[in-house]
Amino acid sequence: MSDANPHTSPLSRLDQLWLTEAIRLREEHAGPLDDAEANRRANAAGGDLAQRIQARALWLAERDGQTQALQHWRQGAQLAGLLLMVLALVSGVGLALAALGDGQRPVNLFWALGSLLGLHLLTLLGWLLSFGLGSNASVLGRFWLWASGKLARDAQAAHLAPALLLLLQRQGLTRWGLGALVHGAWLLSLGSALLVLLLLLATRRYGFVWETTILGGDTFVFLAQALGALPSLFGFNLPDAETIRASSNVLDQEAARQAWSGWLLGVTFTYGLLPRLLLGLFCLWRWLRGRARLDLDLGLPGYGLLRERLQPASERLGVSDAAPAELPEPQAGSLDGASQGALLVAIELDDRRPWPPALPKGVGDAGVLDSREQRQRLLDQLSRFPPERLAVACDPRRSPDRGTLALIGELARSASATRVWLLPAPSGEALDSQRLEDWHQALQRLDLPLAQGAPLTWLETGHD
Template sequence: MSEPNPAALPPLSSVDQLWLTEAIRLREEHAGPLDDAEANRRANAGGGDLAQRIQARALWLAQRDGQLQALQHWRQGARLAGLLLMVLALVSGSGLAIAALGNGERPVNLFWALGSLLGLHLLMLLGWALSFCLGSSASVLGRIWLWLSGKLARDAQAVHLAPALLLLLQRQGLTRWGLGALVHGAWLLTLGSALVVLLLLLATRRYGFVWETTILGSDTYVVLIQALGALPSLLGFSLPDAETIRASSNVLAEEGARQAWSGWLLGVTFTYGLLPRVLLGLFCFWRWTRGRARLRLDLGLPGYGLLRERLQPASERLGVCDAAPAGLVEPQAGTLDGASQGALLVAIELDDRRPWPPVLPKGVGDAGVLDSREQRQRLLDQLSRFPPDRLAVACDPRRSPDRGTLALIGELARSAGRTRVWLLPPPAGESLDSQRLEDWHQALDRLALPHAQGAPMTWLETGHD
C-alpha cells in the first residue's frame, strides 16, 4: 500500500465518491478502524460539512489502501461482464428465432413458434413483476452480473465494493430500478436479435404455416389469433382474416397467406415481446437517473457517527485517540501539485547540544525542531494552509531511521512542492556509523527523496544548486 498524493486524486462522480465512502465504512466495520490521522487532518483542512469531510477522508484512504484502484478494476470487470451478457443475449435471441422457424422443410406450427419466441420472456416478465410488487429487488440476471463483475475484477480490495453499492442504492430504493434497467436491456437485445433473425429467415426462405389441434375447433383459433393480432394490427402489422385462419389447419400454398402469417408472427413478437421491454427499460432508467441525483450518505449510521468527533471536534484533544492498525503501512513520500511558494527549513529530533538553526538565507523560513506530537501536528496544519515550494528536512543520521520518522518525512514531503533531506554531519570529534548512514540512504531512496550531507542553503534560496 502506498501513501497517496491528495492533490492528484482523479476526478470521480458523486456516485463514485459515495460508493467508495460506503466501502470504507464496511471495511472498518469488518476489520476495525484504519490508520486515518493524516486523512482526518486533510479532511478537516479542506473544510465543508460533515458529509463532505467524511467523503474526503474516505477518498484519501481509498487511494492509499487501494480501494480506488479496485473500483477502477471493478468497473472494468463490470463492463466485461456486461459485454459477455450482451453476447449471450444476442446469441440466445438468434437461437430462439431459428428454433421457432426450423429449417423450412416442415411447416411451422404457429403456436409452437410463438411459445418458443415469447414463452420464457413472458415467464421472466411475470416473475419480475411479481418480485416488484412484493418489494423485492432480487433479479437473477442482475445478481449474475454483480457476481461476474467481482470475479472479473480480480482485486482483493474489491471485496467490499459490491455490498457497498447495493447498500447505498437500497437506501433510496434504486436497486430495483438499476437492476431492472439491466434486465430489460438484456431482454431487449435478446428479442431484438430474435426479430432481426426472424425477419432474415422469412425473407430468404419459404415457410408454410399451420395450426393444429385435437380438441379445439377452428372458431376457437379464429378468436384467439384475431385477439392476439388486434393490437399489432394497430401498429401496421398484418392480421389474417377468418377464412385464412380456418384454411390454415392445412398448409396453404398461397403467397398472400404466407405473408399474412409472417406479418402476424412478427407483429405479435414485437408487440408482446420487444415493446414491453423497451417501455419498462426506459421507465426503469428514468427512475434510476432521478434517484441517483438524490443519493446521500446516511450520517445516522454508527460508522459515520464515530467520525463526527474526529472530523468536527468540539475541542482539540491530545494524546493517543485511535487503536493501533491491524497492519503497518509502508511510508511513502510524494509532492504537492497545487500552488506553493517560499522556502522552509525544519529539523526532526535534534540533539540539544547541536546549535540550531543555522544562518539562513533571506526569504528562507525556520520551522524549528519537531520533538513532540503537538509540534508535528501544528506544523502539518500550517503546511496544509500555506505549503512551501521548497522544503528542507534536517535529520541526525546518528539516530536510526525508524518508521515514525520516515512517515513524518513522507507526510512533510506531500505538503510541499519540492523536498530535500539534509543528513547533518556529526559534531566535531564524533564519527558516523557507516551502516546506520547506509540505512538512511536506503530508506530515503525508498521514499524517492533527494538527500545529501551538504547544507541545502543555495537550493532553499534560489531553487537550484
C-alpha cells in the same frame, strides 16, 4: 499522491459517494485505518461534515488503492456487460431458429410463439412480482454483478460491489439500475430474434399450422385474433377467421403464409420487444432521476464516529487510534498547489546538538519535532500555509523507523520541494555505515532527494 478532494477530483459524484461507502465498509470489517493525515487534509479543505467525510475517504482510497480498484471494477463491469450483450444477441438468434426450424416441416404456430416469448414472459412476470416480494435483482442482474467482480481481478475491490448496492438501496435505485440493464439485454435478444425471423421469412418458404386435440377450432380462432388485435393496430397482418380455421392443415396459399408471417412478427414485436423497450426507458428515467438525489447517510455509526475527528469544534489531538492490521508503506510526494517561503524542521534531535543553525534571511525555523502534538500542530500549519521549499533534518544515528518515514512523507506532501538533511555526527563520533545505508535505501523508496551538505543555500535561493 494528489489530494483527494471532492471539489477537484476527476471522479463523478456517484464514484465519490461509492468510494466513501466502500471505505466505511472496510473500516467496519477490518477496523479503523491510519487516517491522521487524511483527517488533517479533510479539515483543511473545509466544508460541511459530509464533504469532509468524502475528502477523507477519497484520500484514503487513493492511498490504499481503492480508487484504482474502482477503475478495475468498472472495466470488469464493462466487460461483463459486453459478455451479456453477446449472450443476448446469440440467444435471440437461437430463439428465431428454434421457432421456425429448418423449413422442412410446417411451423406449429403456438410452439413457435412459445419458443420466442415463453422465457421472456416468465422473466417479465418475475420482475413484476419482485415489487411485492421486495427483491431488487434478477438473475441476469446478479450474474452481471458477479461477473464484474470476477473480471476486476483486484483484491481491493472486495468492498466495492456491496458498497454500491448499499448506496443505491437507500434511494431504491438498485431495482431501476439493474432493471435498465436487464430490459436492455432482453431488448437486444428480442430485437435480434425479430431481425433473424424477418430474414428467414424473406428467404425461405415456410408453411404454418396449428394443432390441438382437446380444443375446438373456434377456441383457436379466438386466441389467434385476440393476440393479433393489438399488433394489427401497428400495421401487422391479422388472419381472418376462415384462414385460421383452414390452417389446422398446412395451406399452400401465399396469402395464408403472408398473413401468418405478419401475425408472428407482430405478436413478437408487440408482446416481446415493445414492453422491454418501454420498461427499459422507464427504468433508465427512474435511475437518472434517483441518482441526482444520492447522498451519504450521516446517521450510520461509521460516519457518526468521524464527527468527533472532522468537526473543528470537537477536534482532539493526541488520541491514538487502534493500530490497523497492515500499515501502508510510507510515500512521499510534492504539493501541486500554491506555496511560498522556505522552512527548516528537524526530527528527534539529541539535546546536546546545537539547533537551529544560523539561517539565511527568509528561511523559517519550525523547530524540533519530538512529540505527537508538535507533529500534528506543524502539519496543520503546513496544510494551511505550505512552503515552497522544505528541508527535513534527521539524525542518522537513529534507525529510520516506519513512524519517522511516515512523518517525512507527510511533511514532503505538504511542500512543493523537499530535501532530507542527514546531519553529520558530532565531533569525536562516527556514523554506523549500515545504519546510514538503511537511511539511503529508505529515502530512495520515498523518492526523496538527499541534501548535499547543508541545504541552507538551497532553502534561501532554490538552487545549490
